[in-house]
Amino acid sequence: MSGGNMNRRYFLGLALSAAATPVLAKKSADRPRVLSLHHMHTDERITVTYRTGERYQRAALAKLNHFFRDFRTGDTVPIDPQLFDILYEVQCHLGDPDARYEILSAYRSPYTNAMLRRTGHGVARNSLHMSGQAVDIRFPDCASRKIRDAALSIGRGGVGYYRSADFVHVDTGKVRRWGA
Numbered sequence: 001m002s003g004g005n006m007n008r009r010y011f012l013g014l015a016l017s018a019a020a021t022p023v024l025a026k027k028s029a030d031r032p033r034v035l036s037l038h039h040m041h042t043d044e045r046i047t048v049t050y051r052t053g054e055r056y057q058r059a060a061l062a063k064l065n066h067f068f069r070d071f072r073t074g075d076t077v078p079i080d081p082q083l084f085d086i087l088y089e090v091q092c093h094l095g096d097p098d099a100r101y102e103i104l105s106a107y108r109s110p111y112t113n114a115m116l117r118r119t120g121h122g123v124a125r126n127s128l129h130m131s132g133q134a135v136d137i138r139f140p141d142c143a144s145r146k147i148r149d150a151a152l153s154i155g156r157g158g159v160g161y162y163r164s165a166d167f168v169h170v171d172t173g174k175v176r177r178w179g180a
Contacts, residue, residue: 033088035064036100041071045100051088056081068106068135075109079132082172086156087137090170093150094142104136104167105129128158134171136162144168152177 033051038044046067050060061081069076091099108116108129116123128134138144147168148161160169161179 033085034097035084035087035091036098037067037103038100039067039071039103039106041104047100050081050084065132068103068132070107070109070112072112072115073109075107077107077132079107080172082156083133083135083170086151086154086170086172087135089154089156090147090150093153094139094146096142099139099142102138102140104138106135107132128171128173133173134158134169136167136169138167148179 030053032049034047034049036045036047044067046063048060048063050057050064061079064084065076065079068079087101088097091097091101106129108123108127110130113123113125113127113130117125123129137147139147144161144163144166148159151159151168151170155175156172158169158171158173158176158178160177162169163179
């Protein structure tokens with residue numbers, strides 16, 4: 001085979017790969033986004049497809065808003081859907097898109113937030129938990145530092161690492177980090 005034929009095949013292969021890449025990316029983007037969650041305070045479990053392609057699923061978001069409620073008061077707010085995207089991206093980055101998160105704290109009413117501040121739980125006065133933009137998480141079979149590293153690699157929102165309490169905080173606020 002002459003060098004000319006080899007070069008043409010090489011470039012033809014590159015061209016076909018480049019042409020197929022948007023199709024493959026689109027198929028990946030159209031894949032349903034599913035979250036499996038276990039709330040550690042209510043012992044509720046949910047598995048829900050919250051987004052397909054670029055479309056959030058309204059009924060699924062309503063279920064997640066209820067699931068992420070303030071478990072002390074029963075109050076709910078609309079949870080920022082981008083928070084669910086962060087959770088989905090973290091589990092994919094960890095290589096386990098079917099993993100079940102353990103939820104330690106999601107929405108907190110102003111009442112609950114103030115009570116936790118008074119009792120020395122170290123919560124922020126203007127916590128993003130109060131606006132439905134934050135959640136504290138862990139996986140049962142994954143070191144919290146790995147979850148932290150995955151969340152940091154995404155480069156979206158805040159990431160707090162609480163090693164001694166064994167959880168990671170993620171939120172949809174400005175990109176920042178704290179903890180060891």
